[in-house]
Amino acid sequence: MENTSTLYYQFLPTDGKKINVNPDKTALLIVDMQHQFISRDGLDAQVAREKGMFDQWEYFFNRIDNLTIPNNKKLLDFFRTNKLEVTFGRIACHHKDGRDRSPVQRRPGWNNILLPIGDPGAEMVDELKPLDDEIVVNKTTDSVLSGTNYEFLLRNMGIETVVCTGVVTDQCVASTVRSLADAGFEVILVEDACAAATQQLHDAEIMIMNQIYCQVMSTDEVIDLVTEELSKTKLVNV
Secondary structure (H helix, E strand, C coil): CCCCHHHHHHHHHCCCCCCCCCCCEEEEEECCCEEHHHCCCCCCHHHHHHHCCCCHHHHHHHHHHHHHHHHHHHHHHHHHCCCCEEEEECCCEEECCCEEEHHHHCCCCCCCCEECCCHHHHEEEEHHHCCCCCCEEEEEECCCCCCCCCCHHHHHHHCCCCEEECEEEEEHHHHHHHHHHHHCCCCEEEEEEECCCHHHHHHHHHHHHHHCCCCEECHHHHHHHHHHHCCCEEEEEE
């Protein structure tokens, strides 16, 4: 039987044309870059060590330390320096017993996440700590949009394009990208500022989402694109 699993990807545009962005209507969204999930001393890493499984996560934490955090920091510094909108989405429930969580975050196993607001594990890692007036959306779902007022906030600010980064590529990041696209936003997914448990999972999700739900770009490509647009109207700070 002919394998048609990727047949419709043959019809994606191949002209290499970049997405058009208006910097004043563009927001950076950093998803779930929290101590619990991405710190080597976070709870997830501790549990993996206790179960003798940490070696299986070495790829993930190496990518986080050597690529994902540095590129998020690079984007964050660029957006802040040029006074562009910076936002964060994080997993954090209101009740300490987690009864306000969505079913997907209550299920046993990987998604059994209990992170109340105020728990140190719910905070963004120090390199990516939000400033006082930057928007931080607390979510009990995978998508930053589902069950939050994030879309409403973006509409209030006149945002049309969202530059999305974070973890993990094939779960919360992917859900957020799809929700943003369905809501009518242009989405740029920054490939080297995201991470999944394995390279295979990351690459597969990137392939699925690219050109359909978003445009996949690198950190440097995003900075170059926004810099080009900024240079048309005002001075650029890199």
